[in-house]
Amino acid sequence: MKFKKCGFLLFFAMMFCFAIPSFASAAVVDLLEGKTGTLGSKEFKNMTDGNKSTYEKVYTKEPIMFDLGDVYNVDKFTINESKGTGSENPATLHVKYYDSNKKVLADYTKFAFTEKINDVRYISLQYNYLNPIWVYEFKVYGTTDKVTDVENLKAEADLKQITLSWNNPDTPKFMGVNIYHGSRSLGKLDKTKNSYIVKGLESATEYEFTIKSIDENGFETSGAKTKVSTKMPVLPPPDKVFVTPQNGKLVIAWNGVSSPYLQGYNVYIDGKKINDKPLTSSKLAVNSLENDKSYKVQISAVNKNDVEGEKSKEVSEKPSSSALEVEYDVKMPFSPLDLLTSSVSLLAILGGFVLLSLAIIWFKPLKELIVKAVRKGKEKK
Template identity: 25%
Template sequence: MKKFLFCFLFGLFIAAVYHQSAYAAEPEYYRVIDKSKPGSELSLNVNYKVGDTITVDFKQNLDWYSLRLNGVDFKGYKQISTRQVLTFQITQEMYDNNPNHIVLTTRGGDTGSRVTVYSVSLGDKLLYPFVQGFNGGLIDGSNDVYYETKAGSHSSPTSKVTDDDFNTFIKFDPDNYPYIKQLRLSHLGSKNSPANVNYFRIYTDSIASSLKIEVYDPVAEVNKSWTVTPEYYKGKPFEIEGFPSYSSHVQIKGFQKDDKAYAINFYDTVPGQFKNISDVEYIASDDSVKFSYTLPENFSYLKVWVNDQLKKDMVEDSSFELNQLIYDSSYNVKIISYSKDGGISSSYRTVVKTKPLQPPSDITNVKYKFDYKSLHMTYDLPKDDNFSHLEVYKNNVQIRSKLTEPELNFDDLQPSTDYTYKVVSVSNRGIRSEGYILSFKTEEYKDEVPPEKPTGLKVTNGNESLVLTWDKNSEFDLEGYHVYLDGKKITDKPIKSNMYTLPELENGKTYQVEVSAIDMSGNESEKTSKYGSPNTKGMPVFKAGYSLVDVSNGVGSWFSSLWLLLAFSVSIPLAFYISHRVKALFFA
């Protein structure tokens, strides 16, 4: 237990030393002087004399607390707990108390009296804070900075705020106020030479509660802005996220009357800051992005944020991969590198986009044939790893799904009709291909199928005649029947009836009779065949041309002399005879 406790405390000590060394070189941009904390006073080693002008930019914690210089209370300060700038002259008492130093302490004896000092100037010379130079930025010495009355109105170019000289400045003249009120950059970066802006620095004596950076992003087509608070007025780097890579409208607003701006600059990295990775490249898939880059000297590790969430905590290699991403989506990536001695780089930011999901290939080697009512297709299925199945559409209506066979058959088409078939490949994640499209028009209808041959053919032997009957065919497109005698077609055109009489034949002779069916397309069925032999015992047939009156008169003359004797004996058989012969008359 003692060993564990010792190791734990030693680890805390090492961490504290590491943290101290990591940030020991961090510049001080303001000083909080606290009566309760010895050593918090601000001591400046400087040569000065009685009558010199001192300017102090400070903020009291409470209304009644203020500052003392070399043990002498400030005179003329405002009893307010807001920021104020006080200018006065060195008195003899101040000089006598410490002729080689200017020491600022708090006034008042109660615990908790605190004053924040932002700057101290002796005449035009800045004594505190010890501001680092503004060179090393993106607009060093540029004459592309303008001070203007308002956007789009009178403006004048100047290099007074980009020359890294704190003796030159732009003053927002009270005689012209509120007309001269903002700074503008004519451009920052371009399409061909983009600027990677991560930080903004300004040195100003402004007592405004905040300044604002405004920029138009031509890519996103939106206005963007950032608020700069007083703690950044003395050169402390202000980190900017989402600054466009180029813009012709960069404005710095919010200055008050009598304010002076001494220096401004924009930076990729702050001068002296540990460098970040370089030569960054990435390769995106539909669900991952792989980064590769060059490591800086003294590199220890890096951290990666995606959409402001920490995703990689301790990357020590020259590459990393982001996984489980959503396809066809954009991600904001931020990378910060850390050195072996605790230095922290500026942020490297970029936007990456995953690829959309790729569909499988379409079917290939397609072969097809069609007629007036059917379509037959064969093809090769896609060989992609992500292929799952096919979907088939007919005239934009899905008719098949989850098809995995290499062929298609349809036999329900209509003659002389336009059709468009599309065969779509579907991936295992539901992504569909453009589809293979086949458009065609079916052929005209050509009926080449004959009817079934007639059945149930019966032959009745008559006197010098044969009477044929058969069963009716059931085809919907049946035109009629043809009758053949000894191989010769007797009917000139198809007859509709399923009964037919062959007259004027020779009794005692055997005849072959045949019947075939005919459809509307002229297709003729096979013939059904029978044999018959007329004889004198059969019923005679009336020749064509006799009318019903002729039949009636003939029958009457034939039986007139015997009518009374035979009337009752032959009336019934005669009725059957007449009926039978009348049928033969009309169907002969």
């Protein structure tokens, strides 16, 4: 009896030991994340892109097909897992599993269901009850011992660098990741790392990065991708601000900020912004002010991302009833170029007379000839 009991315990221990690796080698993942559904020539990406804010309006009698790319054992599916389906009616809803030959293995008419189905290659979704259903998330969970793409890839942008972070696959065959900027390799990280800082980038520029998982044989997955733009520079204030007092108003002007990222300027009087949207000019007349009262003026620059920079130094001035009124934004009747052109033309006309006078004065034969001609003219008369 003792021998049988010991044999049973030994058998149980061996089974337990062999079972542990099998459990550890399989990871539960969302098999649809990053996959594209198709219906004829139309593609559906937003409900499987991992973004809870994007969605697809599903309203079709024909199935939207998703190819898992390989055969998997599926455990469950969910629709709008985070937001919930609320009062949506699952009538006419169909979620189907297919094998590699597109033979239907299971057909569900619910928004979520848990059931283990083996050897699933394709999954479809269709719905056409009254109005379209907005699908933010369509997730299908399954187990696999294969290395999958990293999940929850995020990018945090700064002015000249981007920080990437992600969740690594939970499988012993996962060895690390390769990081790419476009098609250019940025480096390789081992499986203990789940973040990377890309430095030396241009500001206000869009970049695309791909994180590819590596298995024990060195093979890469297709990769998780993200697009992100570096931040736009915050602009300095104008270096000089000029305030001219007038009767009941102040005329403010400033040196423009030279930058391709400039959207406009904000003007502050006593710390309060007085314009609704950034000004595109570098001059402003502020009316309805109290004479002999001091006002503090500041200017700031705003970039094209609506980010405002620091304010300029305060410039104080008082409107005055005795101030000399100056007309601003009045176009001159002629430009400096017009003045120069007119002067040259006048000089050309007068120049001939001046040269002739000089010739008469300094060239005696010419002078005598002119005098004789005048005398002969008088004698004939």
